[in-house]
Amino acid sequence: MRSNALVDESLLDEIERQKRYLARLPADYKFPVMSGRQAIESQRHSGYKNTARAAREIVDNAYEAGATKVHVTFDRVEEQQREKGKRRDAVRAVAFIDDGPGMLPRMLQYALTWGGGTHSRNPQGIGKFGFGLPNSSLNQTTRVEVYSRTRGKPWFRAFLDVSALSEFADVNIEKATPTELPGFVTKYLDKLRWKLESGTVVLWVKPDRLTHTQGNALKELLLEDFGVVYRGLLDKFEIVVEDVRVQKVDPLFLTRDALLYKAPEAGGAAKTYERTFPLKFFVEPETGARHLELLQNKAAQATAQRDPHAKVGVVTIRIARFPYGFVQGEKRFRGTDEYKRFEFRKPRRGISFVRAGREIDTFDAFPRSARDEARGLGDWPLLQSYAYHWAVEASFSPEMDEAFGIGHDKQNLRPIEDFWRVLAAAEIDKALRQEEREQRTARHAEQERRAAEKRNDPTRPTPATDAAAEAADAMGTRTVPESRRPEARAQLAATILRRSAATGKAEDEVAAAIAEEVARKAYAIDFFESEGGVFYRPSFGNGYQKVVEINKAHPFFKLFYAALLEATNDRASYIVDMLLFALADAELNAEGKVTEFYEFQRQHRWSPFLNIGLKVLDRLAPATSLEEEQQG
16 A cells, blocks of 8 residues: 555545545544544535525524524624724624523533434424534534523533544533623623523634625525514514514515515405315335325325324415516616515525425425326426516425425425325416416516507607607708608508598698607607518608507517516617617618618518527527516
8 A cells, every 4th residue: 555645646546545544543443423523524514505594593493492582693893803804894703592491501512413402203393303503503613602591500501613623533512511601692681681591592603604794794684584484483483683673574475564565455465376285194115105195075184194104284375476566676676675575586486385384495396397297297387587476385284394305404395296296186286377377468468558658659759769860860861762752641641531530630730730749759669460470660650750660479579579568678678679760760761772672681581580580599598587687
């Protein structure tokens, strides 16, 4: 074997690599399940997406222990203590303070070990694996300290410090010792005049993996996350982050006392579906296959309750529909309630799973393939832009944990296949497809309204029509060429006759009104519909105007222009209008063979090219809403 001098281990074969590693172990190494500092360092990379998700574990423990409230406070670096080059408002410690019954000194030691929980035999609780405290804490910091006192006893402290561990020694928690609370925690309690007769303080010392290292940003993250996750518990459990009480946020926006709620009659969210399903979960003894079965009646429920190998629970499905404009993701809406709702909805397209009143996660991996549908998993909508505008929640009892694949960290889940079969049998997939249709219908109605607004008010100019008129004056193209004037005069005469017949006004009066209109609006947008036709056509409008008529049956309108109308993105719409005005102006001012050239290109080159190309583009890069594009 080669010496233990530094070598490139990638050059070693597997057996040589094993020998080198084993040579580093102490002679009396006992091969524990967790091997010293290296194992703890590996555990630090457990899958918490951010600090708020890790902090949930501490809040869960407080609630499970019977606390009525938990406060989170930060030890912030004061300005006079800030080192050069360090950020202002930096967080150097995070404390979680609860008023629960506290822990006995030996329990303090046990609580800092993996598996050291007391709720493993309570299937109804939030936590049961005993991983939360050490797992989440060391995900955020290398040293966690836990202070606790039971009624009538002093404070005791135990700690776990990764940096103090040797590489291969057993990882043991030292005996808890009497102590005082950290100064910034005592100061916080004194400010609130809160005397803790019993309780627990979990302290993350010098955290090195916080999502936000500045206090205000970290505070906002926790307030938002806790408001959603604990929305079902906040009526009986108080959570405070640095003097601000967490307020519940219902991502379905159906809860009256939650943030951003709006009554349905005032344009708020409406509940379109709510139903509770009794379920039976069982495992086939021969194959180990897990199954979930919908219990259709009380007799089936009674039979399932008597089955010693089955677990019986419930799931409640709620679906909410948001009216048009209730959620707005465009940057110009920032600061409004509509934009704030979008911020809550953005990471929550899919089914929000809530266990025992506490949200686990939003699951967005719906079965989508033809094979899934053939196996009875349902026909589910594609979660794209419209999924911001409806919401679905599955609230289930803890008996269903195995059916939903709840992880030990309560951060994620993986429902078994039968869950989708149960929902498909209850036509939940059909209900969500209906929500997609309703949103599509609402947007098409808005497109029609916006299109009608552009078409039906010939006197109201837009920045694009004004800009086109100024450009035409500068280019000298406002005047219609001599050869095209008969066409324009014929269009004017037809418009005068039509309006005179419709309004009963004299033709001279109508002609004067048209002249006034054109003085205000020399260019205009109109619409027509023709399957297989050009994507636009130019015309002289009322005889004096230059008009771009857009074909609503062409993919140019369906896949692009309609989206501009839907999103009310005025600037983008104006720029596209200007491009179309430029094309129309060139064609309407052309004469002779140049006119024929433009017409041929528009009919036989540009329109077919766009027709095919836009359809292919929509397949390769499916359309998203401007909300998504704005948010990246």
